[in-house]
Amino acid sequence: MKRSILILGAGLAATGAVALMLGRTPEPAITDLPELVEIPAGTYSYRLAGDFRAGTRVVDGPLEEREADAPLEIMKYPVSQADYARCVADGACPSVGTTERPEIPQTHVSFLDAVSYADWFSKQTGQQWRLPNDEEWVRAAGERFFDDAVGVNDTTGDPSARWLREYSQNVIERGDADAELRPFGAFGANSNGVFDLAGNVWEWTDTCMINAQMDESGGTILDSSTYCGVRVAQGRHRAFIIEFVRDAKVGGCAVGLPPDYLGFRLVRESA
Secondary structure (H helix, E strand, C coil), X not given: CHHHHHHHHHHHHHHHHHHHHCCCCCCCCCCCCCCEXXXXXXXXXXXXXXXXXXXXXXXXXXXXXXXXXXXXXXXXXXXXXXXXXHHHHCCCCCCCCCCCCCCCECCCCCHHHHHHHHHHHHHHHCCCEECCCXXXXXXXXXXXXXXXXXXXXXXXXXXXXXXHHHHHHHHHHHCCCCCCCCCCCCCCECCCCCECCCCCEEEEEEEEEEEEEECCCCCCEEEEEEEEEEEEEECCCCEEEECCCCCHHHCCXXXXXXXXXXXXXXXXXXX
């Protein structure tokens, strides 16, 4: 079966090359597009993602009001194992282990794997697909987004109160580790009609981790930098994961509790 898929992929690639030489736009190799949900434009609240410090004290990231001037098209469900297997068969994605089931999300993928799939899928469909950034994920998640503000900004020099509050908050929100991968729809839809957000599969975003120095009150950023070796993964809580890690439970979680699984869904760029 896999050999047949590889031969088909090679034939489609050759057909596309001939079409380009003749000055024609090649027909897309994939026409069975995933279901999408459109998130309307409008205002939303967004808390910056990263490590924020006032001096040496860890403080909450700033909460900002943002305005989205265009709608957002995002996959209704995450990328499935069957979808990812097509990319593997075409030689464009690394093999990470899959049952090739169409109703189960692909997991054990790194940020780099997810980007490879998005690039491949864009070429195969003739459309532009990419990972959402953290802000877009928050917009799509709606009420399923978990605000990671702790609300305890230490002024005594003893960070233990904040650490304990943050750990307790994440444990309560996350619950016990969930090792069972479930079919699409098992965690239901949010008010936007997007399914399985904040289930047991955290989703990669394109957002780099911010390191910022705040003023003494913790309300204003004085200086900041981004570290793109670590990306934001979103789910029951935010996680900061090294970009090449496929299973954060065995290492690679830069901050906080590790996700149960790492998967992804894509957004489609406007034409």
